[in-house]
Amino acid sequence: MTAPSIAAPNPAVAESYKWCQQVARKQAKNFYYSFLLLSRERRAAMCAVYAFMRYCDDLSDDEGIPDRVGAIARWRDDLEAALEGRLGDHPVWPAFTDTVRRFNIPHEYFFDMIEGVSSDLEPRRIQTFDELYDYCYHVASVVGLTIIHIFGFRSPAAPKHAEACGVAFQLTNILRDVREDAGKNRIYLPAEDFRRFGVSADTFEPHENFLRMMNFESKRALGYYREAAPLLSLVNQESRRSLSALIAIYLRLLERIAESEYDVLQRRIHVPLWEKLWILARNAFNR
DSSP states (O other): OOOOOOOOSSHHHHHHHHHHHHHHHHHOTHHHHHHTTSOHHHHHHHHHHHHHHHHHHHHHHOTTSTTHHHHHHHHHHHHHHHHTTOOOSSTTHHHHHHHHHHTTOOTHHHHHHHHHHHTTSSOEEOOSHHHHHHHHIIIIIHHHHHHHHHHOBOOTTHHHHHHHHHHHHHHHHHHHTHHHHHHTTEEOSOHHHHHHHTOOTTTOOSHHHHHHHHHHHHHHHHHHHHHHTTHHHHBOGGGHHHHHHHHHHHHHHHHHHHHTTSOTTTSOOOOOHHHHHHHHHHHHTOO
8 A cells, every 4th residue: 555645735734744743753752763764654644643642641641630531521522523524723633634534544443542541530450451451452552553554554464463562562561660650549460460479569569579470461561562473564565664663662671671670660661762773773774
């Protein structure tokens, strides 16, 4: 599939794409580096989708918003209206709706995303892995299912592997953010796993048991990376370098978490810029 041209039909759409690219450049971090390996048209589309999803996350996380429940409900209404052609005032809508139309992205993914972030409005204690998987699907797998339409694919197997890729990424984020999430009274690691390893979900003690649990969760995430691996050969060839870089960056983050001996309670593990650029350069020359 050839990427649709983004030659803007009017200045408002062009300005909206520009705004979305600025948001992605400032906030996308791991995602934005992989965008650089895409064609101009696909990169702009990725930025438009990212800007929408970034705003969803901000609505659920920004405690400065006095009525986050109401704000998310209004955002959902605005999404529905925008997809019906009634654009609101937010600068994301012209580029976002243009991208959705050009790449024929199913609308339900965006409503699933809003449902997922809405679940973070209250203190969260995940009980089972099935519950965690459902959460990962709504906040991350739907991202993968969305962006494979921008990457381009023909195989009916691609969505299944994109779903697994999203779960792998979100599990990696959860392992990195254990301390930060606990500070917000959000415990995403399943209560059944805390019981299995004899770890307190309030104190993360005994520490030795916590490390064993983290090793278990890390291996679980690796399983989803393996399940996602066939996706690389299923997206359009011109998009494979970008997807490969994105997976490599997230997988490297998981490796760094393990290499730190799961020191996530004391510091926030990250992939340094030089290493992201190395991954980007390595994939830039792959075909």
